Amino acid sequence: MSVNSDSRMVLFTLVWTLQMLLSFIQCLELRYHNSVEVEKYLTEISQNYSDFTHLYSIGKSVEGRDLWVLVLSKYPKEHRIGIPEFKYVGNMHGNEVVGRVMLLQLIDYLTQGYGSDSFVTRLLTSVRVHILPSMNPDGFEASERDCYNTVGRYNKNGQDLNRNFPDAFSGNEEQGQEVEVQAVMKWLKTEMFVLSANLHGGAVVASYPYDNSNGGSELQNDASVSPDNDVFVHLAKTYSISHARMFYGNVCNDVNFPLGFTNGFYWYALAGGMQDYNYLWGWCLEITLELSCCKFPPESELRGLWEDNRAALLAYIKQVHLGVKGQVLDANGTPALNAEVKVMGRNNLTPYRTNMNGEYYRLLLPGKYTFRVSLAGHEPLTETLSIPNGTEQFSALTHNFQLRALETPSSGSQSSASPELKQYRYSCTMLVAQLILLACLLCSF
Structure with a gap:
């Protein structure tokens, strides 16, 4: 065989290999994938794109299925100071399946775009995106392809996972939670999430906290209003107006939502919800996205649903760059763990505190704010x-707070004196006062 023939054979082999690789990374088929297929897909993605993806499990379902999370970022395996953490959670109700499909499609879109699409590349360079396609895989496997029934909604123990979190307004404590809920609660303690959304079905609307109320000061005009209500309204509105149809407000023709978003409690009261728990105990602003009128629509509708939601899913991630971020440093210049960072005028039920790196993140709309x-x-x-507004720069304002140590009394000061010394000083003072009084009396004669 000639040298030219050898060269052509090598070239043919390279082209064939490239074609096989391209065939693999073609768009994920738009259909419903069972739990085994999802696990296989996520594993292959993490292996083939290991430089910017990382796969991990936050726990297992009642039936032992892993709750897989895929991270997409320039820094996929570890948190970096100044890089915010973001998450999407799908399929919390097993029979509400559109969110599960949308998140798998989002993974496919981001993996194909990183390094070739400037927006995707800049996005994944500036944030760590965690995607949990299914929080309730047992429910999905048990569900039926029906728009309105509840088969598969609950987990294997028959519990509604979106009614199972501790609730600040009803006094629920951290006990008796289902294993899927426990996994998410633990997840919130291991990652300092800044922004999140959980994806549901059965309506087309963006809902924001609070979902519950005990009739306190948060209850205003039939809505349960949080201290960060302006930010939540902005977040929900951002998704709605970026969506192809949500902002119409009456997509499903049963309930009208002006501009396609609503306060959760105003819509209907909900105790033990995940978005309130994220906000109150995880310092993570989360909203709920209802993405389809039909909970389990025909596969023929999935392409249109993806086109409706793609831009909104991307625009929402970008909102993680609102506000201000930075570190709190103690008197020695060391990052301070558990420092409280309060925005005056926002009386959060649980104070925002710094992580082990002394980091804080506060999502705020553009404006002037006083911090304590x-x-x-x-x-x-x-x-x-x-x-x-940091979203266009893909970075919130960075500002570090430098603290000063409290001044402590010196060793010779009055406050640190012994009881005997204090008594001696008192006696001397009284003696001087008596001498002055005696002198005044003598002068009067």
């Missing part, structure tokens, strides 16, 4: 910041 930062053994620090 406190840490045991340090003087409280008050600073006012002007915050721009």
Whole structure:
């Protein structure tokens, strides 16, 4: 065989290999994939795109299925200071399946776009995106292809996972939670999530906290309003107006939602919901996205649903760059764990605190805000910041707070004196006073 023939054979082999690779990375088929297929797909993605993806499980379902999460980021395997953590959760109700499909399609879109699409590349360089396609795989496997029935909604133990989280307004404690809920609660403690959304079906609307109320000051005009209500409204509105049809407000022709978003409690009261738990105990702003009128629509409708939601899913991730981020440093310049970072005028039920890196993230709309930062053994620090819109720059404003140690009394001061020394000083003071009084009396003669 000639050299030219050898060269042609090598070239043919390379082209064939490239074609096989391209055939693999073609768009994920738009259909319903069972749990085995999803696990296989996520595993292959993590192996073939290992430089910017990472696959891990946050726990198992009642029937022992892994709750798989895929991370997509320039830094997939570990948190980096200044890079916010974001998450999407799908299929919490097993028979509400559109979110599950949308998240798998989003994974496919992001993996194909990273390095070739400038927006996707910049997005994944600036944030760690965690995607849990199915929080309730047992429910999905038990569900039926029906728009309205509840078969598969609950987990294997017959529990509604979106009624199973501890609730600040009803006094529910962290006990008796289902294993899927426990996994998410633990997840929130291992990652400092800044922004999140959970995907449902049965309506087309973006819903935001609070979902519940005990009739306190949060209850305003039939809505349960959080201290960060302006941010939540912006987040829900961002998804709605970026969606192809949600902003119409009456897609399903049964309930009208002006501009396609609503306060959760205003829609209907819900105790033990995941979005309230994220906000109150995870310091993570989460909204609920209802993506389809039919909970389990025919596969022929999935292409249109993906086109409806693609831009909105991307636009929502970008909102993680609202507000301000940075570190709190103690008097020695060391990152301070558990420092409280409070925005004046926003009385959050649980205070925002820094992580082990001294980091804080506060999602805020553009404007001027006064911050009060406190840490045991340090003087409280008050600073006012002007915050721009960081979404276009793919980065929130970065600002570090430097604390000063509390001044402690010197060893010779009155407050540190012994009881005997204090009594001696008192006696001397009284003696001087008596002498002055005696002198005044003598002068009067």
